[in-house]
Amino acid sequence: MAGFSSNTEQNILVAARKVFIEKGRDGARMQEIANEAGINKALLHYYFRSKQKLFEAVFLEAFDKFLPQTELLISSDKPFFEILKSFIENYIGLILENPHIPGFILHELSQNPENIAQFISSRVNHLPVLIEKIREEMAQGKIKPMDPRQIMVNIIGLCVFPFVARPIIKAVFFQDDDTAYEIFLQERKNEVYNFILNSIKPC
Amino acid sequence: MAGFSSNTEQNILVAARKVFIEKGRDGARMQEIANEAGINKALLHYYFRSKQKLFEAVFLEAFDKFLPQTELLISSDKPFFEILKSFIENYIGLILENPHIPGFILHELSQNPENIAQFISSRVNHLPVLIEKIREEMAQGKIKPMDPRQIMVNIIGLCVFPFVARPIIKAVFFQDDDTAYEIFLQERKNEVYNFILNSIKPC
DNA sequence: GTCTATATTGTGATAGAC
DNA sequence: GTCTATCACAATATAGAC
Numbered sequence: 001m002a003g004f005s006s007n008t009e010q011n012i013l014v015a016a017r018k019v020f021i022e023k024g025r026d027g028a029r030m031q032e033i034a035n036e037a038g039i040n041k042a043l044l045h046y047y048f049r050s051k052q053k054l055f056e057a058v059f060l061e062a063f064d065k066f067l068p069q070t071e072l073l074i075s076s077d078k079p080f081f082e083i084l085k086s087f088i089e090n091y092i093g094l095i096l097e098n099p100h101i102p103g104f105i106l107h108e109l110s111q112n113p114e115n116i117a118q119f120i121s122s123r124v125n126h127l128p129v130l131i132e133k134i135r136e137e138m139a140q141g142k143i144k145p146m147d148p149r150q151i152m153v154n155i156i157g158l159c160v161f162p163f164v165a166r167p168i169i170k171a172v173f174f175q176d177d178d179t180a181y182e183i184f185l186q187e188r189k190n191e192v193y194n195f196i197l198n199s200i201k202p203c
Numbered sequence: 204m205a206g207f208s209s210n211t212e213q214n215i216l217v218a219a220r221k222v223f224i225e226k227g228r229d230g231a232r233m234q235e236i237a238n239e240a241g242i243n244k245a246l247l248h249y250y251f252r253s254k255q256k257l258f259e260a261v262f263l264e265a266f267d268k269f270l271p272q273t274e275l276l277i278s279s280d281k282p283f284f285e286i287l288k289s290f291i292e293n294y295i296g297l298i299l300e301n302p303h304i305p306g307f308i309l310h311e312l313s314q315n316p317e318n319i320a321q322f323i324s325s326r327v328n329h330l331p332v333l334i335e336k337i338r339e340e341m342a343q344g345k346i347k348p349m350d351p352r353q354i355m356v357n358i359i360g361l362c363v364f365p366f367v368a369r370p371i372i373k374a375v376f377f378q379d380d381d382t383a384y385e386i387f388l389q390e391r392k393n394e395v396y397n398f399i400l401n402s403i404k405p406c
Numbered sequence: 407g408t409c410t411a412t413a414t415t416g417t418g419a420t421a422g423a424c
Numbered sequence: 425g426t427c428t429a430t431c432a433c434a435a436t437a438t439a440g441a442c
Binding site: 029030041044045050051 | 416417418419420421
């Protein structure tokens with residue numbers, strides 16, 4: 001079977017995801033990953049050579065998963081706002097399932113922005129098409145005239161920020177009540193969509 | 204003179220800010236802080252006892268500075284949207300002067316959320332007043348009816364996110380062109396205000 | 407207050423038996 | 425493939441001279 005990986009290798013990856021994403025590259029310890037995987041440190045190096053290599057495996061996988069899949073926004077023939085609604089719901093749903101990954105990615109990229117440029121370019125070659133599509137909507141009077149990039153940053157920011165700022169928001173608004181905070185997050189699927197809708201749709 | 208601190212202590216703090224905020228607590232090295240301050244490691248411990256204590260000095264100062272000063276939003280008698288406009292301009296202006304602090308705070312809080320609850324409570328005791336004020340605006344039909352906390356999270360998120368996600372945004376939208384990205388950031392003072400305005404003002 | 411030197415522990419990585 | 429034992433060095437912290 002192509003792409004088959006040993007059980008141990010998978011166990012290591014599962015453990016490494018957990019520890020790296022929670023503690024960050026600098027805060028993570030190979031010992032903790034080994035414990036989490038139920039093996040010893042030496043095996044980590046046997047499979048991945050170094051901490052850096054293991055980190056890269058975890059990071060690239062997470063990055064690939066969370067770089068917004070904007071292809072859907074282009075290919076579909078449904079009305080733009082319908083596609084937008086499902087995009088927002090899907091993206092927030094993805095974060096709800098992996099709430100610590102966005103903060104992990106943003107932090108690690110801030111630490112090490114250099115080597116990302118080339119890596120990104122191959123995954124955003126359809127971006128100009130999306131921008132063009134937004135411009136068409138504007139030309140048809142369906143969206144207010146504004147910089148499409150500002151719109152996109154706003155959308156992603158509104159989806160991501162409540163998770164990245166979880167401890168502050170939970171403490172400030174919800175007195176650290178987890179349940180209340182979870183409800184707040186669930187509501188954001190509609191909240192973000194309505195917010196975006198109202199701000200870019202002409203009156 | 205009350206609150207006087209030695210020149211060396213100040214040099215250490217300046218250096219510690221730079222290194223901690225850039226590298227994070229785990230990524231920071233006492234040696235690097237010492238080099239940056241032009242002294243040796245031993246002096247760091249003489250003044251601050253431990254890495255953790257020095258980190259806390261830097262973190263609490265940054266946190267205090269960046270926890271939004273919402274008092275202004277309450278005390279002023281000007282129209283709500285005017286105050287909001289200057290709040291957004293001031294807050295983005297603050298971030299423009301210290302672009303790495305928001306990411307630093309968010310990351311460190313994610314690592315260590317426990318001990319923040321009590322610390323926050325003393326600084327947000329006027330929050331209920333602000334929420335009440337927003338509710339009044341809603342009752343008067345000046346703002347659409349919605350959860351005030353969602354509005355506040357949206358405002359802060361739109362201000363903060365472009366800075367926290369700097370490497371991605373710069374790479375994806377600006378091919379790593381610093382100048383273009385800086386212009387984009389400058390435009391956000393108006394962008395965020397208009398975006399918020401359109402989304403919460405009734406048509 | 408500031409330095410050099412050193413203690414002490416932590417941590418990534420490797421050697422080598424099984 | 426997996427383990428134990430260990431190396432080599434990095435990093436926080438302290439002792440003690442000046």
